[in-house]
Amino acid sequence: MEEWTLAIGDVIVGIDIGTSKVSLVIGEVNNFNQIELLSTSSCKCNGIKKAKIIDEEEIVAAISKLIKEAEAENELTINSAYVTIPGKYVTIVQNSIIKEAKDKYAGISAKDVGVGLSQVKDIDVPEGKQIIDIVTDEFILDNGKSVQDPIGSLSSSFTLKAQVVLADKEYMRKISNIFRRVDIDVDGLVPITLAERSLVLDGNELNDNVMLLDIGAGNTDIGVFEGLKFTYTNTIPLGGDNITNDIALVLNISEEEADKLKKQYGLALKSFIDNDNEILLSTSKDDNKKVIKSSELIEIIEARIEEIFSLVNKDITMQGIKQRINNVILTGQGITNINKSDVAGKIILNIPVKISTGRAISTVRPEYRTAYALVRYIASRPFAKTVSSSIDSNSKENIFQNIIERIKEFFYS
Numbered sequence: 001m002e003e004w005t006l007a008i009g010d011v012i013v014g015i016d017i018g019t020s021k022v023s024l025v026i027g028e029v030n031n032f033n034q035i036e037l038l039s040t041s042s043c044k045c046n047g048i049k050k051a052k053i054i055d056e057e058e059i060v061a062a063i064s065k066l067i068k069e070a071e072a073e074n075e076l077t078i079n080s081a082y083v084t085i086p087g088k089y090v091t092i093v094q095n096s097i098i099k100e101a102k103d104k105y106a107g108i109s110a111k112d113v114g115v116g117l118s119q120v121k122d123i124d125v126p127e128g129k130q131i132i133d134i135v136t137d138e139f140i141l142d143n144g145k146s147v148q149d150p151i152g153s154l155s156s157s158f159t160l161k162a163q164v165v166l167a168d169k170e171y172m173r174k175i176s177n178i179f180r181r182v183d184i185d186v187d188g189l190v191p192i193t194l195a196e197r198s199l200v201l202d203g204n205e206l207n208d209n210v211m212l213l214d215i216g217a218g219n220t221d222i223g224v225f226e227g228l229k230f231t232y233t234n235t236i237p238l239g240g241d242n243i244t245n246d247i248a249l250v251l252n253i254s255e256e257e258a259d260k261l262k263k264q265y266g267l268a269l270k271s272f273i274d275n276d277n278e279i280l281l282s283t284s285k286d287d288n289k290k291v292i293k294s295s296e297l298i299e300i301i302e303a304r305i306e307e308i309f310s311l312v313n314k315d316i317t318m319q320g321i322k323q324r325i326n327n328v329i330l331t332g333q334g335i336t337n338i339n340k341s342d343v344a345g346k347i348i349l350n351i352p353v354k355i356s357t358g359r360a361i362s363t364v365r366p367e368y369r370t371a372y373a374l375v376r377y378i379a380s381r382p383f384a385k386t387v388s389s390s391i392d393s394n395s396k397e398n399i400f401q402n403i404i405e406r407i408k409e410f411f412y413s
Contacts, residue, residue: 010388013081014374019218022062025371039070042367050237051086064182080185080390087221087233089168090191096161104156116160132189133165137229163230193223199373200331202358209326215334217241236311240334243304266338267298309348328353
């Protein structure tokens with residue numbers, strides 16, 4: 001039987017390239033088949049704007065810095081890593097196949113499932129797209145029973161329902177070029193919200209029809225899950241930095257003070273103001289001390305938060321999936337620290353909204369969460385030939401082709 005999981009001691013490197021920072025997490029599989037953190041690091045980076053790569057040099061410098069620091073700290077050489085990909089560059093195709101068991105009297109084997117996974121990804125791939133992952137939804141046995149793991153079941157056949165995850169080839173080429181310049185192979189690309197799902201969602205949320213909103217510095221990533229089914233993902237090019245910029249522009253103050261005010265007095269809805277206190281602005285660009293009412297600040301914040309949720313609402317409505325979403329879970333550092341942001345979301349979306357309280361989310365600092373979620377996702381993928389990150393030297397002669405080949409190993413082929 002082929003191995004389905006990582007082995008004890010295998011190492012996974014996860015890198016998340018965000019709008020304001022790049023984060024790196026190294027995890028090792030311990031004796032309990034859990035991820036033990038070896039290294040977490042993050043540094044500022046402004047190489048991405050509105051989910052587009054605008055400065056490769058800055059991204060290369062940030063990744064190189066993190067790699068060198070992690071290698072020195074852990075006395076190892078990193079040659080490959082898994083990388084997140086924004087929802088904007090991801091397409092999800094629903095597919096299903098029926099697979100006969102090779103030996104119907106012995107039951108369904110791991111090889112049967114492997115063949116099924118190979119068949120379910122046999123789709124007409126649109127021009128400019130590349131398969132990067134297979135997400136299994138359910139296996140239906142010949143008696144109609146739905147299971148998550150059919151191996152060993154006495155069934156003559158099974159129906160596999162899965163999502164084939166595709167990525168934009170042009171974005172992949174840009175990512176491959178960046179990592180070629182730091183001598184790192186890309187083990188695989190994982191959509192941000194897919195990686196975050198098991199970290200951010202908790203309990204019943206994992207089985208519910210949920211929209212996960214990761215509101216970061218410059219982008220809002222949307223992930224819609226119907227139970228285990230990965231239904232939809234996209235990126236709205238707005239986030240917490242837009243609120244900061246608005247405050248700085250309207251009040252004629254520095255971005256540093258604007259960010260401080262947002263964190264200190266941040267409220268998403270003016271209707272929740274208890275006391276309309278005065279705020280002294282200390283860095284007004286006209287060199288004069290200026291006093292404003294807190295309601296003026298909150299009005300600026302409210303307008304941008306309303307726009308973010310309105311664009312999300314428009315997107316999921318156009319996709320025809322809004323009516324199927326029961327709950328919305330907020331994560332990310334963009335607006336989750338702004339009081340009543342969940343209430344503002346509920347008013348605009350007309351769906352219950354809450355800030356994530358997942359048990360696992362509190363185990364790692366916010367700036368590393370997405371990279372950590374990526375490492376956890378890789379370690380826990382079912383029915384996958386999960387490839388541990390390489391700490392051996394590799395040839396980098398054709399790194400884009402390396403990405404394609406390594407992604408093929410990412411699931412049964």
